[in-house]
Amino acid sequence: MSGINDFAFKIGTVNGTGSASANALLMQAIFRMGIPVTGKNIFPSNIQGLPTWYEIRVSRDGYTARPSAVDLVVALNPSTYAKDVATVRPGGYLLYDSTWPLDPDLVREGITILGIPFGQLCVDAFEGDRDRTLLRNIAYAGSLAALLGIDMEIVGGMLTEKYGKKPKLMASNQKAIQLGYGYAMEHFACPLPFHLAKMDATADSILIDGNTASALGCVFAGATVGAWYPITPATALMEAFKGFCEKYRVDPETGMHNYAILQAEDEIAAAGIVIGAGWAGARSFTNTSGPGISLMQEFIGLAYYTDIPAVFFDVQRCGPATGMPTRTQQADLMTLAYASHGDTKHIVLFPADPHEAFGMAVESFDLAERFQTPVFVASDLDIGMNDWMVKRLTWDDRYRPDRGKVLDAAALEALPRFSRYADVDGDGIAARTLPGVSPKGAYFVRGSGHDKHAAYTEDSDAYLEVVDRLKRKFAHAATMVPAPAIHSHGPADVGLVTIGGCDAAVREAADILRAQGIAADVMRIRAFPFGEAVREFIAGHERVFVIEQNRDAQLRSLLTIELSVDPNTLTSILDYGGMPLTAKVVVDAVSAHLAGVTA
Amino acid sequence: MTSIAKPPVRHPSSRTNGRGLALRDYEGAMSTLCAGCGHDSVTAALVQAAWELELEPHRVGKMSGIGCSSKTTAYFMKQSHGFNSVHGRMPSVTSGAAAANRSLTYIGISGDGDSLSIGFGQLSHAIRRNVDMLYVIENNGVYGLTKGQFSASADIGSLSKKGEANEQAPIDPVLLALTLGATFVARSFSGDKKQLVPILKAGLAHNGLALVDVISPCVSFNDHEGSTKSYSFTRDHEVEVVQTDFVPLQREITVPETDAHVRVVQMHDGSKVRLRATQADYDPTNRESAYAYVRDCQLRHELATGLLFVDEGGRSMHEMLRTVEKPLIDVPYEELCPGSAALDALMRRFR
Ligand SMILES: Cc1ncc(C[n+]2csc(CCOP(=O)(O)OP(=O)(O)O)c2C)c(N)n1
Numbered sequence: 016m017s018g019i020n021d022f023a024f025k026i027g028t029v030n031g032t033g034s035a036s037a038n039a040l041l042m043q044a045i046f047r048m049g050i051p052v053t054g055k056n057i058f059p060s061n062i063q064g065l066p067t068w069y070e071i072r073v074s075r076d077g078y079t080a081r082p083s084a085v086d087l088v089v090a091l092n093p094s095t096y097a098k099d100v101a102t103v104r105p106g107g108y109l110l111y112d113s114t115w116p117l118d119p120d121l122v123r124e125g126i127t128i129l130g131i132p133f134g135q136l137c138v139d140a141f142e143g144d145r146d147r148t149l150l151r152n153i154a155y156a157g158s159l160a161a162l163l164g165i166d167m168e169i170v171g172g173m174l175t176e177k178y179g180k181k182p183k184l185m186a187s188n189q190k191a192i193q194l195g196y197g198y199a200m201e202h203f204a205c206p207l208p209f210h211l212a213k214m215d216a217t218a219d220s221i222l223i224d225g226n227t228a229s230a231l232g233c234v235f236a237g238a239t240v241g242a243w244y245p246i247t248p249a250t251a252l253m254e255a256f257k258g259f260c261e262k263y264r265v266d267p268e269t270g271m272h273n274y275a276i277l278q279a280e281d282e283i284a285a286a287g288i289v290i291g292a293g294w295a296g297a298r299s300f301t302n303t304s305g306p307g308i309s310l311m312q313e314f315i316g317l318a319y320y321t322d323i324p325a326v327f328f329d330v331q332r333c334g335p336a337t338g339m340p341t342r343t344q345q346a347d348l349m350t351l352a353y354a355s356h357g358d359t360k361h362i363v364l365f366p367a368d369p370h371e372a373f374g375m376a377v378e379s380f381d382l383a384e385r386f387q388t389p390v391f392v393a394s395d396l397d398i399g400m401n402d403w404m405v406k407r408l409t410w411d412d413r414y415r416p417d418r419g420k421v422l423d424a425a426a427l428e429a430l431p432r433f434s435r436y437a438d439v440d441g442d443g444i445a446a447r448t449l450p451g452v453s454p455k456g457a458y459f460v461r462g463s464g465h466d467k468h469a470a471y472t473e474d475s476d477a478y479l480e481v482v483d484r485l486k487r488k489f490a491h492a493a494t495m496v497p498a499p500a501i502h503s504h505g506p507a508d509v510g511l512v513t514i515g516g517c518d519a520a521v522r523e524a525a526d527i528l529r530a531q532g533i534a535a536d537v538m539r540i541r542a543f544p545f546g547e548a549v550r551e552f553i554a555g556h557e558r559v560f561v562i563e564q565n566r567d568a569q570l571r572s573l574l575t576i577e578l579s580v581d582p583n584t585l586t587s588i589l590d591y592g593g594m595p596l597t598a599k600v601v602v603d604a605v606s607a608h609l610a611g612v613t614a
Numbered sequence: 615m616t617s618i619a620k621p622p623v624r625h626p627s628s629r630t631n632g633r634g635l636a637l638r639d640y641e642g643a644m645s646t647l648c649a650g651c652g653h654d655s656v657t658a659a660l661v662q663a664a665w666e667l668e669l670e671p672h673r674v675g676k677m678s679g680i681g682c683s684s685k686t687t688a689y690f691m692k693q694s695h696g697f698n699s700v701h702g703r704m705p706s707v708t709s710g711a712a713a714a715n716r717s718l719t720y721i722g723i724s725g726d727g728d729s730l731s732i733g734f735g736q737l738s739h740a741i742r743r744n745v746d747m748l749y750v751i752e753n754n755g756v757y758g759l760t761k762g763q764f765s766a767s768a769d770i771g772s773l774s775k776k777g778e779a780n781e782q783a784p785i786d787p788v789l790l791a792l793t794l795g796a797t798f799v800a801r802s803f804s805g806d807k808k809q810l811v812p813i814l815k816a817g818l819a820h821n822g823l824a825l826v827d828v829i830s831p832c833v834s835f836n837d838h839e840g841s842t843k844s845y846s847f848t849r850d851h852e853v854e855v856v857q858t859d860f861v862p863l864q865r866e867i868t869v870p871e872t873d874a875h876v877r878v879v880q881m882h883d884g885s886k887v888r889l890r891a892t893q894a895d896y897d898p899t900n901r902e903s904a905y906a907y908v909r910d911c912q913l914r915h916e917l918a919t920g921l922l923f924v925d926e927g928g929r930s931m932h933e934m935l936r937t938v939e940k941p942l943i944d945v946p947y948e949e950l951c952p953g954s955a956a957l958d959a960l961m962r963r964f965r
């Protein structure tokens with residue numbers, strides 16, 4: 016770390032003061048210089064006044080995981096100075112607002128402290144408290160441009176894009192940028208030893224968050240009914256869906272919508288709405304997080320038992336209970352796999368980044384309709400709300416929705432009798448009908464015991480026929496869901512198994528381990544139920560580590576339950592404090608375990 | 615829900631409606647409710663209303679939650695699509711179905727337990743959302759299926775079968791609906807088919823949510839002396855405020871408007887409802903006076919019945935959502951997907 020195009024910096028501010036746009040400006044400017052970059056927003060669960068950080072990692076090699084160390088901290092929130100000073104790597108830098116003197120206790124040996132009187136500069140240059148506060152952010156962005164060597168032409172271009180039509184705002188922003196830039200150039204040796212140099216590694220990429228990408232997937236999949244209840248960090252998904260629908264799905268002449276978004280009174284109702292819509296034949300979805308999933312469980316069981324398609328996006332956050340709503344975790348895995356009472360099992364997809372979130376959103380609707388069952392897309396706060404650099408999204412216009420087995424009026428006419436839950440093809444999937452299509456297709460949906468004709472029953476054999484079919488259907492799904500992503504550089508005794516947003520850190524860790532002489536293959540699970548490839552990977556490695564972000568090793572439990580793997584053959588690496596995973600956590604844990612094994 | 619199939623015999627001389635269907639064709643499975651349960655009379659009224667309106671059975675979604683009342687959906691219109699959802703949550707499932715396919719007729723059947731306790735929120739929000747549906751509450755003041763606990767509609771002082779008196783104030787679905795802005799609010803009695811059938815028909819024709827609270831006695835757990843939801847108590851305390859007469863579109867011209875006390879409300883589909891106020895000055899188009907009247911009746915232990923309030927000018931869910939006329943399930947995928955060119959263009963926003 017810490018060379019040209021290979022470093023990380025972090026900005027500590029107070030939320031609600033407008034730093035987000037300055038941080039986005041920095042991140043985007045670096046991206047436009049062609050340099051791979053990632054940003055992680057570490058924010059509190061309130062609206063105004065608490066500490067918030069933005070971490071930017073620059074990586075010429077394209078690593079996008081959260082950085083393991085920071086080279087420069089911009090400390091603008093006095094209440095976190097002590098903490099911020101401590102997080103700078105030895106030899107690194109601290110930039111602070113020198114309008115107020117720095118407490119001598121906070122001076123640390125081995126780091127360089129730079130002071131810029133941002134507050135004073137803005138008081139002198141601008142009128143009014145609001146402008147002074149907002150523009151202080153742009154001023155620090157300007158100073159970073161000088162210290163890190165950000166291309167000022169690119170910054171200028173971005174300001175023009177943003178404020179081109181608002182000359183007053185344009186002038187004040189430009190002035191603020193110059194304040195910071197000029198002060199840094201004049202007082203310090205710019206740029207710092209680690210800095211930026213134009214590259215050409217982002218031409219085929221975009222910066223996007225997972226919620227936006229998922230929402231786009233819903234639009235392209237042809238979803239027409241969305242129901243939800245606001246919850247962090249899932250909210251932005253439906254808001255983005257609404258935005259895209261307003262752009263693409265409103266008839267310009269009549270103003271009529273070919274979609275329906277219902278903000279429900281709670282998550283129970285949201286689940287009921289998507290199930291009702293799925294039954295009626297629409298592609299429908301809801302977006303929520305852990306507490307919402309808890310509320311939806313009764314309905315999830317109903318949809319499972321009555322073969323109704325519906326898509327549930329779970330943007331996971333720290334639990335249990337309300338937990339830490341603005342911190343990330345992967346702690347709903349068990350809940351999603353077996354949601355609701357009685358014997359249930361569900362298809363769950365695990366995107367690793369926004370690019371995959373887009374594709375899996377589309378795929379979730381195909382799987383839900385093909386298997387006539389609830390499908391969960393398990394994203395998390397890190398994927399959902401942070402800006403990721405990913406390959407640009409593309410679309411194949413030949414795509415057509417897989418509606419699964421739906422009998423139309425003619426097909427029904429040809430049948431001697433329609434039996435809703437009869438497994439005619441032996442794959443566990445019974446053909447369905449949509450209400451209103453034909454008198455012959457009418458049947459009764461009931462969550463109570465039913466036979467293959469959908470008639471009420473308390474007869475053991477008739478009941479068993481239905482629940483055993485559902486089990487066969489689930490087993491069949493294992494062959495159709497996305498296969499795991501496996502990365503191998505040749506023979507390796509060590510296997511690293513992971514899931515979702517941990518992917519970037521685990522793959523970076525594998526590279527570091529390789530450089531240290533430890534060959535490790537990586538397998539990222541992409542779906543539940545697990546396919547054969549998952550079993551083979553585990554069986555094919557002498558030592559398997561399972562890396563996930565929850566306390567109780569939920570992925571490891573699922574693997575041992577579903578694949579009958581001996582739990583002792585899987586070593587857990589668990590990181591569940593709520594921050595995105597870093598490669599260092601993985602490298603250190605693997606090294607320590609292996610050292611213990613060889614010792 | 616429990617049900618027994620009925621033998622498919624039809625009397626050759628039975629009358630058929632305009633679709634060539636007999637009353638029998640609008641019946642469902644054999645009821646497994648207790649003999650004499652008020653809910654079975656509601657079933658009979660629904661059969662009659664659907665037959666008279668000549669509904670196409672397979673174009674009807676029969677929606678319910680859980681409870682003896684919610685089993686009703688199995689006992690009428692066997693060729694319709696039925697949906698027993700979960701306890702108290704019929705309104706959300708119906709909202710979703712209606713959002714997806716607005717061309718069907720939705721009949722929601724619920725109980726006082728189902729709608730006023732566990733489902734209170736969903737009922738309220740379905741009213742606010744003004745989902746286009748007929749919403750029938752079969753109100754017996756008790757939880758029938760779980761054997762006789764008081765429900766939220768039980769009146770203060772009403773005695774349970776064991777003789778305990780209810781002490782909590784009741785939730786009255788009619789007052790609730792009026793407060794929340796419902797656009798069609800009616801009350802009737804399962805023992806009064808003559809009154810109930812035209813109300814159900816008007817409710818089916820209504821644009822938006824039509825709430826019909828039907829006092830429907832539970833003979834097993836709440837038909838005793840001291841109960842205020844028994845057959846005899848209801849008969850003795852019922853006050854018909856407005857007589858309702860539903861006039862389908864086809865017969866519109868032949869109905870003379872003779873009486874000055876008759877108020878004619880034109881429904882969304884062109885049919886008409888004739889409301890004759892039997893109480894002097896009762897105005898079923900005035901929400902405030904309707905509320906005050908029903909509330910006064912309640913204080914006098916009287917039950918105001920009839921189509922108590924109607925507003926055909928309200929905006930239904932789809933009108934508020936501005937959804938296309940065509941059911942969403944019929945919009946071709948090609949019209950829903952913006953395509954690769956749009957995505958390529960959009961990608962510029964993310965650079
Ligand atoms: C979540 C849940 N809790 C409890 C029950 C048990 N339960 C079934 S029906 C019912 C009450 C039904 O009362 P009501 O809606 O008034 O119908 P009635 O049986 O009186 O017609 C209850 C509590 C259930 N099915 N689901």
Ligand code: SF4
Nearest residue numbers: 648651682758832833
């Ligand atoms: S218990 Fe009461 S409500 Fe239930 S079927 Fe019997 S009479 Fe009807």
